[in-house]
Amino acid sequence: MTEEPQRNPNAPTGSDAGQGLWQACVEQLAQDLPEQQFNTWIKPLVAQVAEDFTKVTLLVANRFKLDWIRAQYAGRIAALLEGLYGQPVTLELAIAQRESVIRTYVRPASQQQEPQHSQSSGQTQNHGSAQGSPSGQGQGSSTGSDESSAGVFRNRLNAALTFETLVEGTANRMARSAAMHVAGMPGHLYNPLFIYGGVGLGKTHLVHAVGNRLLQDKPDAKILYIHAEQFVSDVVKAYQRRTFDEFKERYHSLDLLLIDDVQFFANKDRTQEEFFNAFEALLAKKSHIVMTSDTYPKGLANIHERLVSRFDSGLTVAIEPPELEMRVAILINKARAEATEMPEEVAFFVAKNVRSNVRELEGALRKILAYSRFNQKEISIQLAREALRDLLSIQNRQISVENIQKTVADYYKIKVADMYSKKRPASIARPRQIAMYLAKELTQKSLPEIGELFGGRDHTTVLHAVRKISGERQQLTELNQQLHVLEQTLKG
Known part of the structure; x- marks a missing residue:
């Protein structure tokens, strides 16, 4: 029993x-x-x-x-x-x-299964809180392009996401500077502005900040924040209802278009065609376009070349994972926004153990706050250890990039020195990409840090390797088995 x-x-x-x-x-x-x-x-x-x-x-x-x-x-x-x-x-x-x-x-x-991306569902809403904060109060709560039934154009901006509430650091300084320039002089330099980086680094926060700053300076400006999936949905609706005049009026008349995650346009030919038309129309009238993606323009897969060339025609900037001091500041500020004071030593403890992105950092903070409230205990390092015990048990494996390089080199019978050499034959390049992928999966190193440990390679090279091996792992049984053996060896 x-x-x-x-x-x-x-x-x-x-x-x-x-x-x-x-x-x-x-x-x-x-x-x-x-x-x-x-x-x-x-x-x-x-x-x-x-x-x-x-x-x-x-x-x-x-x-x-x-x-x-x-x-x-x-x-x-x-x-x-x-x-x-x-x-x-x-x-x-x-x-x-x-x-x-x-x-x-x-x-x-x-x-249970997660919702699938679909061209025809038309049900996805986007509220634009960059860090997924439960307390964010976005203005855009309606669905699709039917939102103006009351005769009021809704910009979908989240008023809480501003330049003032964005913690600045080395990781986002260039992107923030470019975004502020766009907000101050829309339609001039850096058009389009293309911001890329991994999940949860603050890209969405930054585009909302541009919209909010322009709205502050020019209250009559016609601004729209939208996720790429919603644009797909609007295109589908326009085809189904034969309402392309309304669609064009909506998108071609904007002063500022802020669009998130354009990688979701992949393999959607009609959507890409309509976005190209909107893109050209907006640039012709000197309106500004700000886009985000998980990779740089030429790294986008299954996007028409002429659209990629437009994405790359303005300024492209990256947002990197935040450094330690920036992570500490983010934790303290976010806790304060939740009406809680986080002791600095606790913030340092969490920041040292959560390094990949802002969203995971906030996830750790939510766990700590929930654990504290539910158990009615003060926030301390010990409480943080208890709340984050699953995460810390992974961290304590202490898998190093150097150990990954040696293990992969031994497995594929190449020299460890080949991991950071400039040699590019397939017999070396392939194991090197696999080692980069494992370094991203099994350590908390950022892409630039991994690149540096692989002979000073650019972070985009690491990102390409990670995406390539991750995609092939789903399709190639032999590769998946090899990776499984390597992972088990490294984890001991």
């Missing part, structure tokens, strides 16, 4: 504790889910928690959202609630206006 799970004895009780349980669940989801998914589906939910914690009812806005959340997120939410409470929790969904309840307790969460 299976022993009944025990409730966390340190967990508070009462109605406030019920909301605390839900808030802890939300903060974990904010860390686990991509920012766009979290802002669209999880953040708007309102929770009603039973006094005995055995049932949580989530109120949603409409039938579509209810069905989608039930199918895609109910299992994960239920599992998180159970993990936090220590006993099974029944999860129900209800349409807020009608109070019609549908039971949706699904387990295990591992059987």
